[in-house]
Structures are given as C-alpha cells and as structure tokens.
Amino acid sequence: MSQIDALPPLRDVIATHELKARKSLGQNFLLDLNLTAKIARQVGDLANCDVLEIGPGPGGLTRGLLAEGARRVVAVEKDRRCIPALEDIVAHHPERLQVLEGDALDIDPTLHLTAPIRIAANLPYNIGTELLVRWLTPPRWPPFWQSLTLMFQREVAERITAQPGSKAYGRLAILAQWRCTANIVLSLPPEAFTPPPKVSSAVVHLVALKEPKFPADAKTLERVVATAFNQRRKMLRSALKPLGGDIEDRLRAAGIAPTDRAENIPLEGFCALARELVH
Ligand code: SAM
Numbered sequence: 001m002s003q004i005d006a007l008p009p010l011r012d013v014i015a016t017h018e019l020k021a022r023k024s025l026g027q028n029f030l031l032d033l034n035l036t037a038k039i040a041r042q043v044g045d046l047a048n049c050d051v052l053e054i055g056p057g058p059g060g061l062t063r064g065l066l067a068e069g070a071r072r073v074v075a076v077e078k079d080r081r082c083i084p085a086l087e088d089i090v091a092h093h094p095e096r097l098q099v100l101e102g103d104a105l106d107i108d109p110t111l112h113l114t115a116p117i118r119i120a121a122n123l124p125y126n127i128g129t130e131l132l133v134r135w136l137t138p139p140r141w142p143p144f145w146q147s148l149t150l151m152f153q154r155e156v157a158e159r160i161t162a163q164p165g166s167k168a169y170g171r172l173a174i175l176a177q178w179r180c181t182a183n184i185v186l187s188l189p190p191e192a193f194t195p196p197p198k199v200s201s202a203v204v205h206l207v208a209l210k211e212p213k214f215p216a217d218a219k220t221l222e223r224v225v226a227t228a229f230n231q232r233r234k235m236l237r238s239a240l241k242p243l244g245g246d247i248e249d250r251l252r253a254a255g256i257a258p259t260d261r262a263e264n265i266p267l268e269g270f271c272a273l274a275r276e277l278v279h
Pocket of ligand 1: 062
C-alpha cells in the first residue's frame with residue numbers, strides 16, 4: 001500500500017484522539033487511504049474546485065481529496081472529538097483546508113466556499129437522504145454545486161439511480177434524475193468500514209445539468225411524485241385523488257393511462273403531468 005501523505009495512519013489518529021465510533025452520529029470510518037483517494041478521484045476535476053465535505057470524522061476522505069489535488073476543502077463535522085484530529089490535517093495544508101464544527105443541517109457552508117464547488121462525502125446514514133433532497137431541491141437551478149459524490153447504503157444508491165418498472169424507482173430517482181445525471185461509480189462491502197455496517201455501500205456521482213431534462217414547476221413535480229408514490233401499488237387515478245379536481249382528465253392529457261401505476265411512469269410523464277396541473 002502506498003502512502004498518500006505524510007500524516008500518521010488513520011488507526012493511529014483514531015487511537016491518539018480516542019475516536020471510538022458512535023452509532024448515533026452514523027460513524028463508520030474509512031481507514032484505507034488508498035480507498036479514500038480512489039473515492040476522491042471519482043469527484044472529477046478537483047484542482048479548479050472548492051470541495052464541500054460533510055462529516056470528515058478522523059479525516060480519511062479529507063486527506064484523499066487533498067492528496068488528489070483539491071483546490072480547497074471545507075469540511076463540516078458535528079462531532080467535537082474529531083476537531084483536533086482534523087486540525088492536524090489543517091496544519092499540513094493551512095491554505096487548503098477549513099474545518100467548520102457544527103451540524104450540516106444548520107450551517108450554510110456557501111459562505112465559506114468559492115465557485116466552482118463540488119460536494120463529496122461519506123455521509124452519516126441518519127441524515128444522508130435529507131441532505132441529498134435539500135441539495136436537489138433548491139429554490140433556483142443550477143444549484144451552488146456542480147457535482148455530488150456521495151456514499152450511501154447500497155439500497156439508497158439504487159433508489160437514486162433506479163429506472164421505471166423497478167421496485168427501487170420512486171421519489172428519489174425522479175428528484176435526482178430530473179436535474180442531474182446520476183450513476184453508481186463504486187461499490188463497497190461492509191468490511192471497508194470500521195466498524196463495519198450491516199449492509200453494503202455505494203458511491204453515487206451526480207452531475208447537475210444546466211437545465212432540467214423536461215420543463216416542470218419544481219414544487220408541483222415534487223407534490224405529484226410524493227402523492228403518486230405514497231400509494232405506489234394503487235392505480236394513479238386513485239393514488240392521485242388527494243390532488244383533487246379532474247385527475248383522470250389531467251392524466252390523459254399528460255399521455256398517462258389513469259389505470260397505470262406510479263412505478264411504470266417515466267420521468268417525462270411525471271413532468272408532463274406537473275405541467276397539466278399548473279394550467
Ligand atoms: N468521512 C469519514 C470517513 O469516511 O471515514 C467519516 C464518515 S462517517 C460515515 C459520518 C461522519 O459524519 C461522522 O464523522 C459523523 O460524526 C459526522 N456527522 C454525523 N452527523 C452530522 C451532522 N449532522 N453534521 C455534520 N457531520 C455529521
């Protein structure tokens with residue numbers, strides 16, 4: 001195994017700073033720096049970008065991003081115990097790493113970042129989906145970021161990249177694929193982490209498109225999709241009743257059979273329906 005930097009191995013960092021992993025913070029650490037460097041390489045052009053990292057923990061992915069040449073990394077960590085370990089990395093890269101202690105759900109990191117911005121994270125499982133949905137549904141598009149390179153439980157990664165007709169297809173797939181390209185770029189077994197989680201993980205790479213793939217009002221599309229998949233086994237004419245009005249006519253106008261089910265409708269169909277509903 002080759003050294004990616006002059007800092008101590010992560011096992012030593014964890015021992016020195018007594019960073020026993022806490023389940024409540026979704027802590028499953030990556031200790032293999034060659035693997036974190038490999039994840040960093042999935043992010044794309046790093047040299048000309050600021051990278052926002054959520055949950056750096058003891059700093060494995062942070063070090064991967066820096067070793068792979070990130071212009072700057074801004075890392076937001078909630079666990080105070082990790083801050084001294086991260087400050088040791090700052091000491092090696094004073095111009096290139098900034099650590100913010102706090103909750104990623106509360107902090108506005110854009111104040112500390114300069115465009116172009118990419119986001120990379122081995123996300124805490126308990127807030128991963130919430131952060132992703134926030135990043136995918138800002139008031140204006142394109143968003144503040146160019147790409148997201150995110151570790152999820154494999155099952156969540158499959159929901160983000162799912163195609164119509166599959167069990168995994170739903171709200172996350174539509175929100176992600178409406179305004180981004182989304183691909184699984186790496187798969188990791190539980191043993192890649194310390195402690196190992198119960199399930200496998202995968203890295204998803206999303207690139208923000210300049211324009212959504214099909215026109216639609218974002219709020220209406222979100223409402224239609226949430227309602228349709230709330231009762232995914234029902235025919236759409238029943239599942240979408242909560243939207244009120246002449247839903248069968250609207251479905252037909254959008255080119256969708258009222259007897260069809262949400263999981264068979266492609267993104268284009270949901271966008272057409274969202275347009276019908278704002279008329
Ligand atoms: N990036 C490290 C790695 O790959 O080894 C740690 C990943 S671990 C899965 C998730 C990290 O997110 C932990 O360091 C945890 O303390 C941090 N975290 C959990 N909740 C957070 C929150 N709300 N805001 C910021 N960081 C959080």
